[in-house]
Amino acid sequence: MVIKQGMKGTAVADWQSFLKSQGFAVKVDGDFGKITTAATKEFQKEHGLKDDGIVGEKTWEAAKNAGHEPSKPKENGITAEMLRKIFPGTKAELRNRFLAPLNLHLQEYKITSKAEVAAFLATGGIETDYLRTTVEYASGRAYEGRKDLGNTQAGDGPKFKGHGFFQTTGRYNHKRVTQATFAKLGIDFEKEPRRLAEIDIAVESALIFWRDNDLSKWAKKKDFFGVSGKVNRGDAKKKALHYEKRLALYNKCMSVLPEKIFS
Numbered sequence: 075m076v077i078k079q080g081m082k083g084t085a086v087a088d089w090q091s092f093l094k095s096q097g098f099a100v101k102v103d104g105d106f107g108k109i110t111t112a113a114t115k116e117f118q119k120e121h122g123l124k125d126d127g128i129v130g131e132k133t134w135e136a137a138k139n140a141g142h143e144p145s146k147p148k149e150n151g152i153t154a155e156m157l158r159k160i161f162p163g164t165k166a167e168l169r170n171r172f173l174a175p176l177n178l179h180l181q182e183y184k185i186t187s188k189a190e191v192a193a194f195l196a197t198g199g200i201e202t203d204y205l206r207t208t209v210e211y212a213s214g215r216a217y218e219g220r221k222d223l224g225n226t227q228a229g230d231g232p233k234f235k236g237h238g239f240f241q242t243t244g245r246y247n248h249k250r251v252t253q254a255t256f257a258k259l260g261i262d263f264e265k266e267p268r269r270l271a272e273i274d275i276a277v278e279s280a281l282i283f284w285r286d287n288d289l290s291k292w293a294k295k296k297d298f299f300g301v302s303g304k305v306n307r308g309d310a311k312k313k314a315l316h317y318e319k320r321l322a323l324y325n326k327c328m329s330v331l332p333e334k335i336f337s
Contacts, residue, residue, distance in 0.1 A: 078128040079111045084151070084181075086110070087174035089129055091274070092142045093117060102274030104174020151177040151336050152191070159330045160195065160323070161204045169205040175277040183281040185290065186336045192327035193293040193301045198239040198280060199327075200320050201305075208271040210236030210243070217244060224249065237263075237270035239280035240305050255282050298324045 087104040098113035214235030224246025292300035306314035
């Protein structure tokens with residue numbers, strides 16, 4: 075497989091994910107642009123290869139020797155048209171930022187059934203204001219001094235306001251996300267809370283939370299009440315805030331998504 079500037083898709087996202095793991099400042103957005111090309115050239119230089127920015131056989135081999143195992147994601151999956159139907163009020167440039175990370179990481183974490191994907195999209199969809207943002211709109215001042223959130227230092231409220239696909243809030247919860255994801259992501263969200271708002275990190279950290287809390291147990295049974303309660307209230311038996319909105323979005327996801335999303 076050869077990928078290069080101008081190409082898009084999950085294969086590109088997979089390569090970007092590898093570059094990011096090697097310390098290069100690239101976004102995992104599935105769009106092979108100038109920044110990905112520049113990072114690819116640097117990687118090639120570091121490994122004594124021709125720095126043409128094209129990921130061909132020799133570059134893949136160097137990546138493999140560096141520990142990369144291509145996930146071989148399929149090019150089917152969630153499409154821009156599906157997201158348009160589910161989130162019609164959100165601008166295309168905002169909702170489509172999630173396409174490549176979703177298609178890459180949902181498969182990586184084996185969240186692939188219609189019921190699971192619908193529950194994941196609906197939960198994150200409400201928390202991100204229908205894929206418009208991964209940062210809470212409010213200033214966070216209302217969280218200042220909230221010891222139940224671990225906000226014990228001056229400025230913790232605004233610093234640790236909601237970030238991510240599931241809107242992690244508070245110093246304590248940012249620390250918990252760090253503990254759960256550090257082995258995979260290598261980021262201390264207590265020191266750099268806004269990193270949790272980066273689209274690919276937001277999606278993958280939410281999937282790690284999903285996996286660690288076995289949310290598929292409820293999703294596969296189409297128990298969306300349990301999924302949303304666990305994410306939003308920390309308890310599958312508690313009703314999530316704005317549950318009616320969440321349920322409406324879940325039902326829309328179930329109506330739009332095909333029975334088989336990934337082959």
